[in-house]
Amino acid sequence: MKIKSLLSFITLTTLLIGCGDSSSSSDKMESAIELYMAAIPFTDDNLKQCLEEGINTQGVTTSKELTNLACSVPITNVHGLHYFSQLETLDLTNADMSCLAIDEMQTQIIERAAVDEDESITQVIQPAGCFYNQIAFNDMLLKACVAEEVALNGWVNNEEVNYLSCSEPAINDVTGLENFINLAQLDLSLTAVPCIDLSHLQTALPNTDIVTPSTCLIDNIVFSQPVQTCVDGQAPESGLVVDFHSLTCNSPEITDLTGLDKLTSLATLNLVGTSVDCDELGELGKVLINTSISKPLSCEITPETLLSDLPPFEDPIMAACIYKKGNENAVTVGDIVVLNCGATTGVPDKELTSLGGLENLVSMQSLIINATKVDSFQPLKDHPSLKVLSIFNLKRLNNDDMVFVHENMTYLENFNMGGATGMKDYAKFNAMTNLNFLGLANQNLTGDDLGTVGELIDLKTLNIKANKLTTLEALHSLTGLTELNVTKNPNLSCDQINAFKAAVPDANVLMDQGC
Numbered sequence: 001m002k003i004k005s006l007l008s009f010i011t012l013t014t015l016l017i018g019c020g021d022s023s024s025s026s027d028k029m030e031s032a033i034e035l036y037m038a039a040i041p042f043t044d045d046n047l048k049q050c051l052e053e054g055i056n057t058q059g060v061t062t063s064k065e066l067t068n069l070a071c072s073v074p075i076t077n078v079h080g081l082h083y084f085s086q087l088e089t090l091d092l093t094n095a096d097m098s099c100l101a102i103d104e105m106q107t108q109i110i111e112r113a114a115v116d117e118d119e120s121i122t123q124v125i126q127p128a129g130c131f132y133n134q135i136a137f138n139d140m141l142l143k144a145c146v147a148e149e150v151a152l153n154g155w156v157n158n159e160e161v162n163y164l165s166c167s168e169p170a171i172n173d174v175t176g177l178e179n180f181i182n183l184a185q186l187d188l189s190l191t192a193v194p195c196i197d198l199s200h201l202q203t204a205l206p207n208t209d210i211v212t213p214s215t216c217l218i219d220n221i222v223f224s225q226p227v228q229t230c231v232d233g234q235a236p237e238s239g240l241v242v243d244f245h246s247l248t249c250n251s252p253e254i255t256d257l258t259g260l261d262k263l264t265s266l267a268t269l270n271l272v273g274t275s276v277d278c279d280e281l282g283e284l285g286k287v288l289i290n291t292s293i294s295k296p297l298s299c300e301i302t303p304e305t306l307l308s309d310l311p312p313f314e315d316p317i318m319a320a321c322i323y324k325k326g327n328e329n330a331v332t333v334g335d336i337v338v339l340n341c342g343a344t345t346g347v348p349d350k351e352l353t354s355l356g357g358l359e360n361l362v363s364m365q366s367l368i369i370n371a372t373k374v375d376s377f378q379p380l381k382d383h384p385s386l387k388v389l390s391i392f393n394l395k396r397l398n399n400d401d402m403v404f405v406h407e408n409m410t411y412l413e414n415f416n417m418g419g420a421t422g423m424k425d426y427a428k429f430n431a432m433t434n435l436n437f438l439g440l441a442n443q444n445l446t447g448d449d450l451g452t453v454g455e456l457i458d459l460k461t462l463n464i465k466a467n468k469l470t471t472l473e474a475l476h477s478l479t480g481l482t483e484l485n486v487t488k489n490p491n492l493s494c495d496q497i498n499a500f501k502a503a504v505p506d507a508n509v510l511m512d513q514g515c
Contacts, residue, residue: 046073082112149161162182250270268292269294367388367391391416414437461483465485
């Protein structure tokens with residue numbers, strides 16, 4: 001029930017009460033707030049009880065008079081609290097609740113405010129022992145470990161935390177621990193945290209003795225004997241995986257890649273003279289995603305490589321697309337120059353889930369794809385020939401994927417995508433200096449989301465139609481632009497459009513407004 005509906009109901013009821021002459025004005029007001037409370041669909045009886053006590057104690061007569069509330073009983077759901085729009089604080093220090101449960105209440109309040117598009121958020125007052133709720137942890141298992149240690153030791157602030165043992169194997173993110181600057185020892189020995197992240201954490205906490213997983217030490221990694229000999233001669237003096245950046249192993253005796261997948265900080269790995277299996281090498285490349293791997297000649301894919309000799313594509317829909325009309329006579333990798341897999345949009349059982357294998361199409365220059373279920377751009381990293389990429393319906397991709405594009409797909413000349421409503425980080429587009437066409441249609445963009453697109457001074461065409469733009473100021477520096485499409489941006493004023501025209505007079509502006 002909306003607040004407006006509640007108010008209408010209460011107003012009508014109050015008028016009816018006013019028809020009698022036996023009730024005082026005070027009684028009428030009290031009846032109104034009681035009726036208001038009765039109309040709220042609470043899901044937690046304790047919250048309702050707390051509100052009733054607060055209303056009676058403070059003499060509240062209307063919902064807007066309640067600005068502060070303290071609860072002495074535990075609550076599990078704050079639904080209904082949003083009907084008190086002026087509530088500034090909710091004090092749960094004496095509610096006999098765990099810190100994690102209190103934090104969940106704050107999360108519920110924030111999520112509800114987002115739904116209501118309400119910028120004023122009720123702040124939850126917490127006991128001193130809940131100080132870690134103010135830290136942004138990415139790993140909830142890590143946060144639960146911290147909560148347990150805090151409860152056991154009675155710590156009340158970050159500075160008091162001097163020891164943590166968090167060795168749950170599923171923990172894989174240490175974000176937040178950098179706040180505990182007085183940690184003497186931190187045990188993460190059984191976790192799955194990447195060694196490089198632990199190295200960064202050690203830099204942030206130089207006085208902390210961090211017990212790392214065994215695989216962060218090169219001596220603890222099991223290699224095949226020929227690889228072990230190779231590693232022994234080139235390993236860094238520190239013995240740490242994070243310091244191992246380059247490895248060359250060219251012995252034809254090497255056939256087993258065991259252990260190399262643990263060397264996650266390698267920038268280069270040279271296996272040219274080995275006898276490794278090409279498919280296994282491909283799997284290794286999926287793990288060492290930031291490593292440049294030099295392969296044996298027998299594993300190198302060239303335009304002359306037969307399509308039948310390629311490793312299988314991860315998605316059968318992709319494989320079927322490659323041989324459809326336009327490519328039905330393709331025999332070699334070099335025959336695939338343009339690949340259009342965009343016709344499957346809206347057909348659930350024919351939507352692509354993976355781009356795995358496209359890295360082997362070394363002659364492909366143009367790719368059009370419906371990527372509703374695709375969750376990674378990784379196969380397109382540093383593609384040797386791709387120039388044109390059009391990807392639509394990017395429902396599963398997020399801001400991290402956009403950062404990946406910025407950093408690893410700067411070779412693109414034409415980049416067009418739509419439906420990527422989860423992507424908002426366009427601040428690094430200025431690294432894509434080869435772009436002459438950029439399409440960002442239908443992405444709920446505002447002017448602020450354009451980031452540094454305005455630094456792409458060689459851009460010729462920009463399509464930002466069907467967004468929520470209110471300003472074009474970030475684009476005034478694109479003096480070489482020849483076409484700008486801002487159709488279906490109803491919030492964009494003629495003043496903004498005319499200001500852009502004055503700054504970029506040679507650009508043809510496609511618009512709905514008659515400016």
